[in-house]
Amino acid sequence: MTNCMQKLQNREPLLWRNPEYEDKISACEYSLDDMLDAEARLARFAPLLAQLFEEAAEQFGIIESRLLDIPRLAEKLCPGAKMLLKADHDLPVAGSVKARGGIYNVLCFAETLCLKNGLLQYGDNYRKMANASIRDLFGHYTVSVGSTGNLGLSIGTIAAALGFKARVHMSADAKEWKKQLLRSRGVEVIEYSGDYSSAVAQGRKEAEADPYSYFVDDENSPELFLGYSTAAFRLRDQLRLRGITPDAEHPLFVYLPCGVGGAPGGICFGLKTIFGNAVHCFFAEPVEAPCMTLGLISGKHDKISVYDIGLTNQTLADGLAVGRPSAFVGRIIRNMVSGCFTVKDETLTEYQHITRETEQLKIEASAAAGFAGPEMVLNSDYCKTFGLNPANILHILWTTGGRYLPE
Numbered sequence: 001m002t003n004c005m006q007k008l009q010n011r012e013p014l015l016w017r018n019p020e021y022e023d024k025i026s027a028c029e030y031s032l033d034d035m036l037d038a039e040a041r042l043a044r045f046a047p048l049l050a051q052l053f054e055e056a057a058e059q060f061g062i063i064e065s066r067l068l069d070i071p072r073l074a075e076k077l078c079p080g081a082k083m084l085l086k087a088d089h090d091l092p093v094a095g096s097v098k099a100r101g102g103i104y105n106v107l108c109f110a111e112t113l114c115l116k117n118g119l120l121q122y123g124d125n126y127r128k129m130a131n132a133s134i135r136d137l138f139g140h141y142t143v144s145v146g147s148t149g150n151l152g153l154s155i156g157t158i159a160a161a162l163g164f165k166a167r168v169h170m171s172a173d174a175k176e177w178k179k180q181l182l183r184s185r186g187v188e189v190i191e192y193s194g195d196y197s198s199a200v201a202q203g204r205k206e207a208e209a210d211p212y213s214y215f216v217d218d219e220n221s222p223e224l225f226l227g228y229s230t231a232a233f234r235l236r237d238q239l240r241l242r243g244i245t246p247d248a249e250h251p252l253f254v255y256l257p258c259g260v261g262g263a264p265g266g267i268c269f270g271l272k273t274i275f276g277n278a279v280h281c282f283f284a285e286p287v288e289a290p291c292m293t294l295g296l297i298s299g300k301h302d303k304i305s306v307y308d309i310g311l312t313n314q315t316l317a318d319g320l321a322v323g324r325p326s327a328f329v330g331r332i333i334r335n336m337v338s339g340c341f342t343v344k345d346e347t348l349t350e351y352q353h354i355t356r357e358t359e360q361l362k363i364e365a366s367a368a369a370g371f372a373g374p375e376m377v378l379n380s381d382y383c384k385t386f387g388l389n390p391a392n393i394l395h396i397l398w399t400t401g402g403r404y405l406p407e
């Protein structure tokens with residue numbers, strides 16, 4: 001463990017195997033029922049989303065990404081390894097993995113508000129929410145969020161489209177083009193000179209003072225978490241279509257870029273719930289911002305930050321520029337995540353180029369963080385520890401953002 005801490009401090013890429021990982025997932029406060037509930041809610045909203053967003057209409061309002069073959073990229077990253085890419089970088093409407101959790105979180109709020117005011121019943125066609133009476137109600141409320149960019153893009157876009165006032169508190173890491181895109185979608189963007197955690201704290205404080213305000217709390221939101229988890233159903237179906245049925249001897253190894261932990265944590269929870277020990281999840285972080293790795297290794301979760309060990313939280317991977325992890329997520333996934341690894345910024349840039357060259361995919365730096373995973377894990381004693389044959393593993397790179405990335 002001290003060896004890992006030293007590597008973290010020295011900004012040396014490292015793979016940490018989670019000693020608390022359990023093959024059988026122990027009970028936690030969420031279950032398959034919660035995931036099914038989330039999936040059903042997304043289905044109820046699908047007709048409305050198809051109407052609101054042209055990009056979502058093609059898939060009848062179900063916001064989903066493709067599962068891609070990447071033979072040329074795989075050969076560059078880890079010759080011989082079987083690999084697929086889950087293309088969340090291309091998710092419609094929000095352009096990142098945040099589309100899953102963020103949009104879902106705002107839909108939960110909208111639905112609750114309508115039910116409470118007697119304007120909607122579960123069996124209704126949710127397109128009704130585009131009518132004047134409901135939009136008027138929404139117009140009284142402000143939906144806000146703190147973000148390094150992509151969560152703001154997701155929450156802001158759906159909130160504004162439904163007729164809420166939308167306010168996004170952006171940390172200094174947020175890219176200018178993301179702010180501009182949001183403003184063009186009718187969202188108010190407030191800029192901070194501080195980091196992600198301080199933008200979240202400011203937003204939370206402001207919202208507390210206003211009873212007509214709803215704050216999406218990236219550090220503590222069960223709705224975000226469960227929204228992310230639905231990815232597991234979609235991946236299961238996409239694998240089925242390919243005739244792939246993972247089992248303990250032929251597992252999936254999934255590599256997930258990690259910031260505060262919500263997206264990778266929710267996906268990991270979903271995958272473990274559905275696939276059990278037929279899936280192994282690894283979180284990827286930049287060497288300057290390994291907040292979840294640090295929180296898990298130390299067991300301190302949000303009681304420790306990357307600054308405390310002398311790191312800067314400065315990284316090209318703006319989506320992962322988080323100094324302190326979510327304790328809410330850390331505690332849930334503590335026994336589910338197989339391990340974490342860290343990557344240097346220059347490696348991310350290199351992966352972006354290779355991905356463009358080999359597969360013609362445009363991804364942002366954060367989205368490439370998982371690419372180091374297959375080689376790192378196969379070069380470690382991980383497979384030996386679990387008695388796995390490396391040839392039987394299907395590696396899944398989860399790309400998390402890039403659809404609207406400017407040239």
Ligand SMILES: *Cc1c(COP(=O)(O)O)cnc(C)c1O
Nearest residue numbers: 150259260261262263319400401
């Ligand atoms: C936010 C984000 C992540 C990680 O999600 P967290 O919930 O912050 O852990 C990964 N990739 C991209 C592109 C993101 O925007």
